[in-house]
Amino acid sequence: MNIDWYIVLSALLFTIGAIGILVRRSPMVILLCLELMLNAGNLALVAFSREVGNGQGQVFALVVMVIAACEVVVGLGLIVAIFRRRLPLDVDDLRELRG
Amino acid sequence: MSATSWAWLVLLFPLLGSITIALGFRRTSWRFAGIVGTGAIALAFVCGIAALITLLGESPDARHHTSALWEYASVASLQIKLGIYVDPLSVFMILVVSGVSTLIHLYSFGYMQSDEGYHRFFSYLNFFVFSMLLLVLAGNFVLLIVGWAFVGFASYALISFWYRRTTATRAGIKAFVINVVGDIGLVLAAFLIFQQLGTFEYTEVFAKAPQVFHTNEWTVTAICLLLLVGAFAKSAQLPLHTWLPDAMEGPTPVSSLIHAATMVTAGVYLIARTHVLFVLAPTAADIAAFGGLATLLVAATIALVMTDLKRAIAYSTMSQIGYMIVGVSIGAYSAGLFHLMTHAFFKALLFMAAGSIIAAMANEQNIDKMSGFGKAMRFTSVTMLCGGLALAAFPFTAGFFSKDEILAYASARGGMYLIFTILGYFGALLTAIYTFRLIFRVLGGKPCAEAQELIDTGHGAHAEAPFNPATGETEDTDIGFPGAVHHFAEGSPPMKVAMGILAFLALFAGFIQVPGVDETITHFLDPVFADSPLAAIHPTTSASWFGLLIGGLISVAGVGIAYLLYVARPDTPRRLQERFAAVHTFLYNKWYFDEAIDILVVRPALAVGRFADNVFERIVIDGAITGGTEETVGRAGVIVRTFQNGIVRTYGLFLVFGAVGLALYFLIQQS
């Protein structure tokens, strides 16, 4: 299978993730969509690494996984904190700061 | 000592006098001020005499000298020195000015005695004399302009001397602004002269002009017309005359000194001084002449109906200056200047007399309220009569010789200039009539209340409360308003002396310039005008005497008519007035000149001002330029803040939007 297929696929996933962030309001789902985007990135990296024939891309992908994990952890932590404060778990309702 | 150093002294004394009086106003008495003032001018006169003598000591064609104190402003090819020019003409003017001024100072010494602003008055008066002398002595156009403006200022200061009178201040500012218009004319003339000849110095200008210009070239004509603007403004010729009648708001000595004897004749001097240019621009000269003629007649007609004593005399002044302008413009230089001198005498005298009477009337100036002062104030009325006769050119008085000489010259020059002779004589008739109208109505008739009181008690009337004759609003007698006590000739020796001398001159000064007998003035001034072809024209002695004969008859006739109207049949004037109501109102409103100027100049200017203030400043400057920018920026701010709506997904949207945009840009910018 040609590499560009993979890239296009990753682009597709990337955009789907983007849409998710833009249309969903539950912070948890938004975090999931972030995962989607990062994974799309990973797919692209791995595909490219195959294409250029060196492993750097794969390593990068691994690193990204870890980072993604970190972001998730922090994100979830925030969600919990917000939940504790009895604040709505809806990003649209968190709009005290504006103007 | 050379003539020039005398001339410098002539300038010095009045200036010193002015400064001394001004600085010493707290510590010194009014008497000191009066003495210093008068003395300074007298000294100036003496120095003038000295200059004259030194000048006469020289050969006629060497009788002109220049002298400069220091470089006033000389860089970048402009040469402006603080320099004077002494020649018979300027010396003649010095003598007239300082001479008459001395007497008027003497008069004021008594007249202003009880005024609170005594020091100020004399300081101004001296300063005026200084300026006038500077004007006539100036050695270049710039200094001329300086003197020109100084006299303008002095006149303003003295017109609004009683500065709490709104009428006075308004008259003052009017006079000043119109005079500034004149100054502008002079300045522009100076620029043009510099552009053409590259200098401001009289000597060089007059030397170069004939080479550079050919006759009636537009430049030289333009120069002369611009000079005329100055001359007409200063000499109250049509249409720049409206300030002069109003100027009568000033104390009477001021009217007599500035607005009769000296300043207003500056225009005449200017034309005489720059005759070289006028010779090169005959058109301009004729325009000047006709302007003079028009003024002569218009003013005379107005003087016929004026009921305000001083204003009437003021109009007569205008008309007399008309004669002089005509004279110097058509080439009768010495005649014009001779008339200038005699007019200085008798007109100053008339004003003094008038002042004396007005004082007796407690500042009332309306002649309808006056009568019978002949018996009440012997001295005053006698002197007034002398002045009147001279003004009416009664045979063998000063005015008789001087006025007719101009007309004689006009006829001698012939051609269209005969118009001047004819209309000039007509003017003379009017002059005689209005002069004696005043004299008969003021001196003749049965004494009015004030006059009666004077006869009975021997001292003048006192209005219960002082008031402004123009508006009638009441005043106190503190600074800025006339003094408490009114002094008139009978009660005050200095005034008597001054008026006496002038009366003598008014009657007999004519004899120094009798056609065919002794033409002193002409001979003295000849070297100045030698270069003018017009100076060559001379009416024959017989022609002159013929002219004098006619003039004499006309003046007698005029006096007769006046007698008829105002003494024999006192009610005719009223009937005439009713018959020609329209004419009368027209004349009485001074040919509506003030109104015309008001509509043509003043109102438009104010309208523009109001437009600029209310519309332009608000709408364009604050509205469009400032406000517009504020508006735009503010709007932009609002937009930015609306998108900053606090919803994180919107931010995400913008981020993606930015990404798309950037990507698009990067992709297309290369292809």
Added chain:
Amino acid sequence: MAGAGFNAPHVDYAATAPVIALTVGLVVILISGVSGPTRRWAPGLAVLTLGATAGLLLWHWNDRIDLIAGALRVDDLAIAISLIAIATAFTTILLSIRERAADEAGRGEYYALLIGSVLGMVLLSEAENLVTFFVAIETLSIPLYILCATNLRREGSLESGLKYLIVGSLGSATLLYGMAFIYGGTGSTDFAGIAHGIEAHGMLHDPLILIGIALALVGLAFKTSIAPFHQWTPDVYQGAPTPITSFMAVATKAAAFAVFLRFFVVALGPETGDWQMGLAILAAISIVVGNVGALGQDSLKRLLGYSGVAQAGYMLGGIVVATEKGAGSLVFYLAIYLFMNLAAFAVVVARERETPFGDDIRGVRGLGAERPALAWPLTISMLALAGLPATAGFIGKLYLIEALVEGDYLWLAIFIVGGTMISLAYYLRVVAAMWMRPETEVGGATPAIAGASPEADPVDPDAGRRWYLVAPAVLAAGITVFLGVIPQPLVDFATHAGASLF
């Protein structure tokens, strides 16, 4: 080859020392945070760490070393930026004394996170490899996400944390995606390798690379809060605990700009012609947006946030021209930006602790008479930010504009000037509030954060006299003026740092 004994890379411990120091410090602080008594030492330890790091960095001044298989590069630019970050962190520590957020989070954790972020910045400013770059930028951001939220009682704090996290992750995802394409196009993750690859594979102006640049640019623009990727800035600045805000405002910008510069000039050097105009346009946009946005803001932190957007626009100019002078001017501006902002933030902290107005502009009303020691610094910093002469701000603008005009970007210079004019309106409004009779339109409805909410009540009635607040303010302001009068040393420093890239 599989499993064949690998040869460990040469590690120049001397050069990596600063990074190591930070890591160690981080761990130590964490440990200290565990037990009650030692918790009090946390700030001290943090300062110690920072001091050590700074020292170690200065030690390498003028070196140019590639570390560990070209992952890092220690040069003057990196050192300069790291120093700025460290200085900021130091001040932040001072401002955090008695800050509620610090106690909420627990001292140890709070300062550890701070140090972690600094570590990220140091790495970022040294990064010379896409992977390092990405890791560093996350190491920088993730602690900040947390720190923003540490004032857990304040809804705004949490909100800002979440917002920052979401938009930030979105940004870094985009950045990652862009990196992927650049890697794909050039087959290398090293900056040098990328530059080489672009030319070797004939990828000049190739869409693949360009899209990569575009997406990476989005990520970087986000971190440096360039419009239209700026929108998180005002909200997060306002919501976060003020000391953290000051840290973000200065240090993050510095580090991000450093890598921005390095990445575009070193890695994408060959493509310069392609990205210059794009960046210039972004700069122009954010100058306009930032300045007009700041008009009429009553919250000082918010105002500074917007002004930060605008200033970022100015600084971007330094990258646009891609010249030594440009780089120099950028470093210079970042350095003075540090002082200008810290002075302001120190005052804001003091006022929000001693007045009920929080960071609202009413908090500084009549400050000139009441607390000159605070009023002067704030005034100076405002004037400096507005670029008025006799302050460093003027020299900074001068330097930038000179670079721009030399680089034939006159129109951008004019944008900067235009922006400065607008900016006067809000900077001077603050000044006026301090020294002049209150303007009529200030006041009115109290902003949600300030006054109204109970937690904004004065916690420390005479915070305005605390040395740890006044000293930084006065010092920073003093330096601002000093550099405005005698800028030579800093100019040399910046020129040096900038030159080390070329």
Added chain:
Amino acid sequence: MINALLWVPLAFGVVGLFLPRRAVGWWATAGAAVTLAIGVIMAFGFENGAAGLQDTVDTTWISGLGVNYSLGIDGLNLFLVLLTAVLWTGGIAFAAFRERDRPRLFFFLMLAAETGTLGSFLSQDLLLFVLFFDLMLVPFYFLFGAWGIDRTAEGGPTAARATLKMMIYTLIGSLLMLVGAIATAIVSAHGGHLTFSIEAIQHQGVPVGSQRWIFWFFAAAFLVKMPAFLVHGWMPDTYRAAPLSTLVVFSGVLAKVGAYGFLRIVLPLFPQATTQFQTVILLLALGSILYGSVMAFTQTNLRLIAGYSSVAQLGFITIGIFALRADGSDGAVLQMVNHGLVVAAIFIIIGILVERSGTEDLRSMGGMAMRAPVFAALFLIVALATLAMPGSANFVGEFYILNGLFESKIVFAFIAISAVAMSAYYALRLYIGTMHNRRPDGILSREIGLRDGIVLAPLVLCILGLALYPQLILHRADPSVQQSVSAATGSEGGTVVTTEGKAPELQVIR
């Protein structure tokens, strides 16, 4: 020496911050006086008839950016410097007699402003000039804002707002000028070593294409500062807000910096552009003259009458410079000094009047000369000088200016001179309206006090002195003026154009 002149005021100001409130006013006055003394000494040391700079300082300031700290005195700025010193002494003394809150800060700012202004006159480095040009504004921002008058009662803006308006307006100009200055240096360097030294740049020459737009950047700054017609929007509010003692120096000196800038920088550096845009600037200046005069005789607020009259006066100065003839510019230099003295005196007088009458409205004043002959006399002299009475130095100034204009653009001269009549009207209106006519109740006519007398009298003496011997200034200014004017006029197709080929033109949009 020149350094002392520049920094003494600031030094005094800083020390003043630590003095007791009572003393600080006098201390500040002393500081200004010392500055004046230094200035006078330098003026005596000034070598007449020399065109070049004298008594110069030139050291590198920011080597990396090519900025030098270089000062110098020549015919152009000598008397402006003296004017500055004189007016500040007067203004500060006038202020020192009056009570105000936060006096230390007030006088510190005043002195700082003096240093700023002196700096902009003295600096011979383009960038240094720009720096001081902006710097001198900052103290005034505080002075007007903090000690100014709120006009909210009469529907006007607050002091803070008014002064903000001024800041933005004037900085628009000067920031553009900053860009312009940098561009000038860069294009004139032709890729070589970057320098901002005015002389050097003039020597290297600025390519014509760049001149065209750089010219406007500088013009903008100077025209706004003056202020000129259309960009004077900040003037009315500012003048009404400002405390009078600061207005004395502000309108007396700062406006002149603009005109000075034209002579010092624009003419020598952008000759072709100058000749090209001569007419445009002349039109603007003409606008200022007419508009200023017209406004001046419609206003009733004393400050605004003075303000608009200065707009007109600055218009005269501008046309003098842009007549592009030596005499015109000579006149302009002279007129700058004259107008500075006169307008300062006017504002001091207004200050006294307002204290006496408690109003600023001409319509509700009058008759104040009655018990104050000396005051009236001083006022009268000033008024006459304002309307350029022949015999005053102002007349000589206008005479030179108009003569220059007459020679180069005769039509403009005819229009411009009409304003003289207007000036006569509004100057006298101001005088009569306040001093003469009947005195409304509640307005007291008191003789000028000794304290104000010793402030006002010296100014009037200066006016009189110059009236007697304007040559004093003209003679010293002329050589330098000749230099900068000939640079502009002598260069049509002359030396500078040759550099065109070498230098890459710099476009606004590339």
Added chain:
Amino acid sequence: MEAVLFFIAAIGATVGAIGVVAARNPFYSVLALIAHLFSLAVLFLLLTSAFVAAAQVVVYAGAVMVLYVFVVAYVGSAQEPRWDPVPGQRLFAGLLAFFLFVEISAAVLSSGLRALGTHGPDVPAGFGDPAAIGTLLLEKFLVPFEATSVLLLIAAVGAIVLAARRRESINRERPLGEGVASR
């Protein structure tokens, strides 16, 4: 064969992704994501990067997702209303995403890079196997490797700071639910 696998995996990944976005209950989103991750792992295998694939399954589908499930369980999975309060949000989101996709694909397809049109170069055996990756990780990418470990530490600390049991001061105001072991 390979192609078939690719398409199956691709469709799986896409569907999974769409599922994540579309599911109105966070819990289902998580499940969809897991599916997505598995299919991605397949794709990785196809791209001869075994180790990454393995990591994908273990790290993500394992640890991270478990964490998600916990949190979802803790905060409860509220149904999200269908309509979007922000006008035009969905429209613009769709449009922009579409444009982005078009741009990226266009860039990829129009790229002059030869290798894109191929399977990529023939790679030595063991490409992308743990050994190779490990070597790279310890040689070339030592720094990122170490850095990520620090990052993990930081994240852990963060989680504590944010989610751990507060001191009593707050507890009094707001009774807590079960604390979460977020490590």
